[in-house]
Amino acid sequence: MIMKEKKVVVTGLGVVSSIGIGWQEFWGNLLAGKSGISRVSSFDTSEYDRHNAGEVKIFKSRKFIAEKKSKRLGRSSQMAIAASLLALEDAKIVVNDQISKKGIVCVGTTTGEIGIFIKYHDNKFRGEVKFDSNLISVFPANSVASNIAIQNDFRSQNITFGTACASGNYAISYAFDLIKSGQADYALVGGSDVFSRMVFAGFCKLFAVAPQMCQPFDKNRKGMIPAEGAGCLFLESLMSAKERNVDIYAEILGYGLSCDAFHMTKPSPEGIFKAIKKAIVNSDISPSDIDYVSAHGTGTRENDIAECAAVKKILKNNVPMSSIKSMLGHTLGAASAIEAISCCLSVSTDQIPPTINYETPDPLCDVDCVPNVSRNKKVRVVLNNSLAFGGNNCCVIFKKID
Numbered sequence: 001m002i003m004k005e006k007k008v009v010v011t012g013l014g015v016v017s018s019i020g021i022g023w024q025e026f027w028g029n030l031l032a033g034k035s036g037i038s039r040v041s042s043f044d045t046s047e048y049d050r051h052n053a054g055e056v057k058i059f060k061s062r063k064f065i066a067e068k069k070s071k072r073l074g075r076s077s078q079m080a081i082a083a084s085l086l087a088l089e090d091a092k093i094v095v096n097d098q099i100s101k102k103g104i105v106c107v108g109t110t111t112g113e114i115g116i117f118i119k120y121h122d123n124k125f126r127g128e129v130k131f132d133s134n135l136i137s138v139f140p141a142n143s144v145a146s147n148i149a150i151q152n153d154f155r156s157q158n159i160t161f162g163t164a165c166a167s168g169n170y171a172i173s174y175a176f177d178l179i180k181s182g183q184a185d186y187a188l189v190g191g192s193d194v195f196s197r198m199v200f201a202g203f204c205k206l207f208a209v210a211p212q213m214c215q216p217f218d219k220n221r222k223g224m225i226p227a228e229g230a231g232c233l234f235l236e237s238l239m240s241a242k243e244r245n246v247d248i249y250a251e252i253l254g255y256g257l258s259c260d261a262f263h264m265t266k267p268s269p270e271g272i273f274k275a276i277k278k279a280i281v282n283s284d285i286s287p288s289d290i291d292y293v294s295a296h297g298t299g300t301r302e303n304d305i306a307e308c309a310a311v312k313k314i315l316k317n318n319v320p321m322s323s324i325k326s327m328l329g330h331t332l333g334a335a336s337a338i339e340a341i342s343c344c345l346s347v348s349t350d351q352i353p354p355t356i357n358y359e360t361p362d363p364l365c366d367v368d369c370v371p372n373v374s375r376n377k378k379v380r381v382v383l384n385n386s387l388a389f390g391g392n393n394c395c396v397i398f399k400k401i402d
């Protein structure tokens with residue numbers, strides 16, 4: 001017997017970011033063009049010539065997790081669990097035996113719990129060599145997905161994706177396939193990454209960090225801003241959502257993957273084009289159906305030029321394409337998950353967040369980047385681009401539910 005493929009929808013959103021915790025505060029600040037970039041407070045940056053980041057300074061894990069348990073978790077897991085709890089609450093889900101057995105967890109992360117390792121390394125450097133045995137079970141990157149599953153009693157699969165800055169979209173796409181094919185009923189999907197000295201130092205060594213702010217598509221852009229955060233979406237079949245009589249933010253139509261196999265850090269326009277084209281074909285739509293593109297938009301010269309070239313090649317009309325990294329900074333493995341949340345809210349509210357800090361047009365990035373001010377526009381179909389180091393590209397398409 002051939003099973004009919006199911007439609008997959010998003011019914012819950014949870015976010016922890018530098019501009020808000022919970023999608024309502026996050027979305028309000030996005031539309032207002034509020035920046036979450038500030039001077040680094042978690043460590044001394046005097047040895048560097050860059051000092052700003054997108055730290056989540058307002059996050060208190062004890063608001064979501066019992067204090068005793070929270071102390072045993074890394075910050076990435078703490079933020080991810082908080083985002084998952086917010087998504088479940090938003091979806092009006094109370095975990096029962098059925099959800100526990102049929103629920104999967106798919107999470108993307110770039111650095112996992114690297115902050116714990118750095119703390120241990122710093123203690124050792126200062127002569128404080130006491131070793132916490134809990135470190136062994138907490139440090140691996142897969143611990144983020146495992147901790148979400150444990151916290152929420154999701155006992156089916158839990159999968160971790162490490163495809164760098166596209167990890168969140170990969171997680172969404174994998175869960176989409178499982179629900180669509182009937183192999184899973186419910187999914188908590190997303191991404192989480194913590195800001196750390198190692199991340200900051202690494203990007204500074206690559207000369208990729210802007211001195212003050214992130215300016216995607218601006219002629220005088222000077223680079224990205226490292227950041228942290230977590231985003232989580234609750235996915236289920238359309239039939240399940242209707243049976244539960246809950247609000248639906250968006251339907252996931254499909255996705256496209258590609259590997260540039262070109263350069264470790266520089267993206268290839270052809271690779272990006274292939275991912276977008278596959279997403280459109282797999283979603284059974286035409287390029288003209290896309291109303292808005294949520295750009296990867298890091299604010300680096302190489303990324304912005306390559307992404308604009310790929311988008312303009314396949315989307316002939318000047319479709320609005322904004323980058324929320326201008327406000328959040330680059331949250332690494334959490335980036336495309338948080339941007340997916342923004343896409344769902346654009347679809348459900350008919351509003352597009354801006355690209356802030358835009359001052360000077362760049363002929364090589366000749367796109368409608370929704371400069372500085374959000375826009376009211378009928379949004380039916382949204383393309384979410386994510387492009388990662390190593391040439392990992394994943395584009396996901398969301399649609400307003402009929």
